[in-house]
Amino acid sequence: MKLVYQVPKETTYQTIKEVLKIEFSMSDRLLLKLKKLQKISLNDKIVYVHHTIQKGDIIQCDLEYEEDNSNIVPTPLPLSILYEDEGYLVINKPAGIPVHPSCDHYTDSLSNRVRFYFDQIRLKKKIRPVNRLDKDTSGLVIFAKNEYIQECLVKQMQSKDFVKKYIAIVNGQLENKQGTINAPISRKENSIIERCINQNGEIAITHYQVLKQEQLEELFQSKTPNKTTDFNIVECTLETGRTHQIRVHMAHIGHPLLGDTLYGTSSPLIARQALHCYNMRFIHPITKQEVEYYADIPQDILLIQNATLL
Numbered sequence: 001m002k003l004v005y006q007v008p009k010e011t012t013y014q015t016i017k018e019v020l021k022i023e024f025s026m027s028d029r030l031l032l033k034l035k036k037l038q039k040i041s042l043n044d045k046i047v048y049v050h051h052t053i054q055k056g057d058i059i060q061c062d063l064e065y066e067e068d069n070s071n072i073v074p075t076p077l078p079l080s081i082l083y084e085d086e087g088y089l090v091i092n093k094p095a096g097i098p099v100h101p102s103c104d105h106y107t108d109s110l111s112n113r114v115r116f117y118f119d120q121i122r123l124k125k126k127i128r129p130v131n132r133l134d135k136d137t138s139g140l141v142i143f144a145k146n147e148y149i150q151e152c153l154v155k156q157m158q159s160k161d162f163v164k165k166y167i168a169i170v171n172g173q174l175e176n177k178q179g180t181i182n183a184p185i186s187r188k189e190n191s192i193i194e195r196c197i198n199q200n201g202e203i204a205i206t207h208y209q210v211l212k213q214e215q216l217e218e219l220f221q222s223k224t225p226n227k228t229t230d231f232n233i234v235e236c237t238l239e240t241g242r243t244h245q246i247r248v249h250m251a252h253i254g255h256p257l258l259g260d261t262l263y264g265t266s267s268p269l270i271a272r273q274a275l276h277c278y279n280m281r282f283i284h285p286i287t288k289q290e291v292e293y294y295a296d297i298p299q300d301i302l303l304i305q306n307a308t309l310l
Contacts, residue, residue: 001086001146003061007053016042016059017049024061025155030147037065063146066124073107074116081117082140083293087149087286088130089114091141092295095272098135105135114143130154131164131280134244139166139277140295152285157241162282166236167219167297168208168246169274169304170255171264174232178209181249185242194262195244197252205239206249219278219297231258231304247273258304269304276301 005019013019020026020040031049038046039062042053053059083090093099093110101109111127118125128150130142144150156162186201188194210232211219232255236246247263250256256264260273267274281292 001063001148003063003148005059007055007057007059009055011053011055014052015049016040016047016051016053019053019059020049020061024148025152026061026148027151030151033147034061039063039065061148063148067126069115069118069124069126072101072111072115072127074119075107075112076116077108077113079110079113079117082295087145087284088153089117089143089145090280090293091143093133093138093141095136095138095298095300099129099132099141110141131157131241132243133277134247134273134275136272137275137277138295138298138301140164140280140293141277142280149285153282156282160239163280164238164241164277165279166238166246167276167278167301168234168236168250169258169270169301170232170234170250171258172230172232172255174208174210174234174253174255179207181206181208181253183249183252185245185248195242195248197248202242203240204242204245204249206246207237207239208234208250210234233304246275270300272300274301274304 003024005023007013007019013022017031020031034040035049040047040049041060041062042051043058080092080094081089082092091110091114098105098109100111101107111129115127118127123145125145128144128147130144130150130153133139133141142153144153153162182205183197184199184201185195185204186198188196211234238245247257247260251260251263258274259267259270276295276298278295278297279292281290283289284291
């Protein structure tokens, strides 16, 4: 993958560095790396970033250099790729699979599967998941194919241009059918995994709305009327992305996720927390056009739509 920019007739830019910093929002760290690797060129000649430019000049940054990815073991397991281009992969992660390797999941994480796929397509790049999902949360995960794409998408998350929507099934009937939960989250004292609401924690904001019947029919591809149940199907949109954010926030307002044994109780209807990242929307770092991706609702959540608690 190469970034290309032709200097227009009318420009205020004086150097290559100005173009890369402003037109491509490139970090100083990546600029330094490309400089050391001699991957920046002007009219097909390797140059330094402080080189002056003129109208009509063509600036290129070559991002196709190889990287050491030996820290991730390649594992030949199924990988559901919903979209792929030279910049990133969009993957539908099933429940029960962590995004990153760990002591308990050293070879069977989603990153292990992506590393194997990269080997197949002869892409020697580090494994860069842009967003994270809990092991038992299903749905969309983006993997950047190079450092530049990762930088761009992370910046969009920080500026709230990267929108993530989830389907959650929560215990009980919410009195307010839509709302915003603004409650800071921190790690629970003496716990490695569990999070809690803490006024000294990091800002965490979740927007939610209980889905209406017509919305459920579209999402769940079902015309069966919604039965009377003691749970609600909710769409959650994250304004921030804290660990366990939706799970902690819904438990905080008295409606923990169905099947969430960490913040609620187990359920005979599902063997995990009922949470699925079904939609993402952001600006493509190269085309600058808005893109949107969807992941079908998984079977274990689909079944709950027409279930009645005993």
